Amino acid sequence: MAFSYNSFKIESTFNYKLKIMMKFFDVKIFVLACELKNLSAVARELSITPAATSAALKRLEAELNTRLLQRSTRSLTLTKSGSDFLPYALKSLENLDIGKQAILGDKLKGSITLSVPSDLGRNTLLGCLMDFQQHHPDINLKVKLSDKYADFYSQTVDVALRYGEPEDSALVCLPILRNAVRELCASPDYLARCGTPKTPEDLVKHNCLHFTSDDMLSSHWRFFKDTSTISVKVSGDHLSDDGDYLRLLAVKGAGIVYKTCLDVREDITAGRLVSLLPDYRKEKSPLNMVVAHRKSYDGNLAVLKEFLVETLKPSEINAS
Structure with missing residues (x-):
């Protein structure tokens, strides 16, 4: 039988594409396994057999030469390697979704209902x-301003931007700013009248707005x-459920506030607020995009997330 270079080239290209598709499929199964914590649930989600999900994880672990998940009859738990790999797996799936949009030339269309903290929405994200x-x-x-966690089960919310991890572990949490921190600050007028705290313990003598x-x-x-x-129980004569x-x-x-750096950076730059306790590290306040389910994370949300990451990146203040 005569050798055909063209046939060989077509077959090689097909095999290469098939391997790439299988790798993305394996990554998708790994991400779903982290989310659902059960291989049978992953199989039902993708309409495949449990054996196929297990084989995909084994392929991925063989490719990476490490164990990503500890399996038991009841649940799955991430290993240290799995925890380190998960952000990259999420990013690869996100890029794949964005790439599909670019290749197909589809215009993004439809609607997004976004829940955003009040201060972040009014002043930073507008x-x-x-x-x-x-x-x-x-x-x-459609933007909903609220400092309460969005209830995806009773409200018509597609996605929420929130500081910190969501209380509901079933929700999918995607990082926007990983290393944002809080800032302790007050106005020059307040500090002139009431003095400047030198240590966290000094805050008990101050009017803290919380x-x-x-x-x-x-x-x-x-x-x-x-x-x-150092944990300090503060008090003050102004309480509110609205950060702005x-x-x-x-x-x-x-009084004195302890807010995320994004909310007060412009006030500090303009001199309206002064950053306090420079010798102490502050609490982390990472900003995340939260969706109810991996299926909810479509091309629209992937592009919105990428847009927010690129726009807010220069604003990030790294936790030391």
């Missing part, structure tokens, strides 16, 4: 979201120095 809609005019963006939601007070503020953690209201009170000289 211009950013306007730019996003100018780039994608066929997307109808957040309250559903009768739960965020009155314990934490700071770090060397290997020590607390920031404006601080600007007007009512």
Whole structure:
């Protein structure tokens, strides 16, 4: 039988593409396994057999030469290697979704209902979201401002931006800013009248403006120095469930606030607020995109996430 170079080339190209597709499929199964914590649930989700899901994980682990998941009859748990690999797996699937949009030439269209913290939405993201809609005019963006965690089960919310990890571990959490921190600050007028705290313990003598939601007070503020953690129970005469209201009170000289760096960076730059306790590390306040389910994370949300990451990146203040 005569050798055909063209046939060999076509077959090689097909095999190469098949291997690439299988690798993405294996990564997708790994991500779903991390989310659902059960191989049978992953199999039902993808309409494949449990044996196929197990084989995909084994292929991926063989490719990486490490164990990603510890398996038991009841559940799956991430190994250290699996935990390290998960962010890259999520990123690869996100890039694949964006790449599909680019190759197909599809215009993004439809609607996104986005829940955003009040201060972040009004002051930091307003211009950013306007730019996003100018780039994608066929997307109808509906923004809900609230400092409470979005209830995906009772509200019509597609996606939420929230600081910290969601309380519901079933939700899918995708990082926007990993290393953002909180800033302790007050206005020059307040500091002139009431003095400047030198240590976290000094805060008990000050009027601290803190957040309250559903009768739960965020009155314990934490700071770090060397290997020590200092937790201070603060008090003040102004409580609110709206972060923007607390920031404006601080600007007007009512007291001290402990807010994420994104919310107060412009006030600090303009001199309306002064950053306090520079010798102490502050609490981390990572910003995440939260969706109810991996299926909810479509091309629209993938592009929105990428847009936010690129727009907010220069604003990130790294936790030391």
